[in-house]
Amino acid sequence: MQARDLMETDVKTVAADDDVADVFRKFARYEFSGFPVVDADDRVVGVVTESDLVDLFEPDDETLWIPVGLPPFVDTLTYQVKPPWADLDLGVDMVRNADRPVSDVMSTGVATVTPDAAVDDVLDLLAGDDPDINRVPVVDGDGRIVGIIARQDVIRAFRDERLA
Template identity: 55%
Template sequence: MAITARDLMTTEVETVAPDDEISEVLTRLARAEFNGFPVAEDGKLVGIVTQHDLVHIFQPSDRTLWIPIGLPPFLESIEYGFDLSWDGLDTSLGLVKNARKPISEIMTENVVTVTPDDELDHILDLLADAESDINRLPVLENDVLVGIIARQDVIRAIRDQRRATN
């Protein structure tokens, strides 16, 4: 008997709404045992927001300063990169600037999902795709969010299946 998404999914799914403020979602995420939320409106999945999305708004990616180290005329210099994006001022300004914005401004809209009847092999393919870097898969049935599968759920199921056959 094949393991399906229905066997793996958690049915009590914590969600956030598209108009929830970023600061509110950050607070909820800090208290959660996971690192992201499906974004739902009237039971329909409209996006997903992850810890990475939230951290990214406070860390500009283009703030690296490259300094050549060596003796003039720098023919054999070594360059060291210093990331300037995490100084206290940037973080504070980012928080003030973004805290009241709705989560819909930073959520991922094109969410990879599965149905309750999708089999383990398909789920493994989605979670193992390095380019997508997916940690959780919302489960939709008739376009309604009915569950979520985390990587840990899949690992636990494989472990349990191996133990049962040994």
């Protein structure tokens, strides 16, 4: 069995210069948790997931620095601050981030396979040490996307093989 036997060829993608708001609409329209990001030539340049977009609304640094003392003797104390989700104004964050390009939030260095890759190569990626790999884009020799394999595609193929 090869990657071509497992892959879905009707791949929904987003462009690297698409706005975050456009990608949110795609997540609402399709039941996917991530999309391959492609350039103008359909070459895979990244992946954007729901969690990448959720990260826009979580502060990267939850440390509040409070200066204590007067110059030139200023020390800083560190306090951990974890605001509850209810206190975050997601509407403001959405407006602030809506026109950001996906290239600002996508993951790069995407693991891909070619159509003739062995199923074991796909399994190694999906079951490997990186828990963030939930789908594997299938690319031709020029890096252009020709398909995608999600975990459920592999499970479905093995189920069908056992039933046959």
